[in-house]
Amino acid sequence: MAETATAQRTVRFIITRQDKPDAAPYTEEFDIPYRSNMNVISALMEIQRNPVKADGTKTTPVVWESNCLEEVCGACSMVINGKPRQACSALIDKLEQPIRIAPMSTFPVVRDLVINRERMFQALKRVKAWIPIDGTYDLGPGPRMAETKRQWAYELSKCMTCGVCLEACPNVNDRSSFIGPAPISQVRLFNAHPTGEMNADERLDALMEDGGIEGCGNSQNCVRSCPKGIPLTTSIAAINRDTTKRLFRKWLTN
């Protein structure tokens, strides 16, 4: 037993915790036995199995969210060593230690590392990030999309509403109503679609209201942070161009 204790390599975690949505955050430290190829989620699972702090006292298990475990659902986003990213693709071997973990507090914290990303889904509704094809009869096949366009549009479709770009953005905070980068890029995606394009103005109008695209201050942190490599600043500038055109068209034709 003594030999296993000395042979065991551990990894130190400093985790920011919070018991309730309105409770004050605090930190706790854990020493997790090292296993090769482990990631932040498997370390959190280890704490769940054995919720003992580095000083040997017992605590409640740390709560987190995860689903896909392959960086496509966005549920496990958290701040790891200062940067917002997915815990499931954060390999311990590639992280500086001690590893600091905190919730993405741009969003309301539910408990520990669990946050409420509701505002992102509300934003998608607000900009109508879908293609309306429901009706009482078969509309037939839609227009075809050019392959060159499909290629860049596909990149935009990789967004998993993970919220990392909102966490990185200095203009998404409780003093500002800025909608954030992700939904703006989704407007570009749905406006690029040959059928979606038929409702392009509605989506642009939704971004030309309080808390719309004008909230962007061009810090460009979003494009540096997106785990899916989505060209967010290009999307924002392209929608800036479309909203500018819409602005003048509305003024001059009405």
Add this chain to the structure above:
Amino acid sequence: MSGNSYYSRKLHSLLGVIPLGLFFIEHALTNYSAFEGGPEKFQKSVHGLHDLPLIFFLELILIWLPILYHGVYGLYLAFTSNLNTSRFSYGRNWAFAFQRISGVITFIFVIWHLWQIRVQVALGQLTIDEFGAKMHEIMNNPAFFVLYLIGVLAATFHFSNGLWAFLVSWGITVGPRAQRVSSRVCMVIFVIMAVLFILSMAAFRGDDFASASAALGTLRQLS
């Protein structure tokens, strides 16, 4: 802020370039005439401007009101931004932070500068013929010189970087290459404008502006 913030934000962005940016360039050139041709040329430039017809309304509509709107709304925008360069120390994020910091510095500097020059004219304490002499006096005060240097550099950065952001915000530069090129161009503009201002600040320190001020002083006493 009441009303649709899309329009108020767009107006803020537009006013920053037209007319304020254009006025800023004009101001840099007028000052530079002090370096190029001494007191005589500088006074000629000043007169050229002040002799424009409807000068009061031109100033009011093209300068005072835009500065007031751009400045006050800009303070509000700075207040609604976080500075997170410690977590995200990327070049563009630093520029974002400096844009807000330099904006606040510039606004304070502009108010002070207006107080020293324009308000004194309005109060009858200064005539436009004494601008060169007044600047000579200010520039020879070492503390004022440093404060002016900070104010001028802040204003120049705010203008150049603001121009870059203007091109993005109106959808003129869209892709990463276009934005990279425009950021280089804007940095060149920053250097050129800063040099123009600093050279004119140095020129105002010169003795020729002192003698101009002495001559003006005697002239006034005589009349």
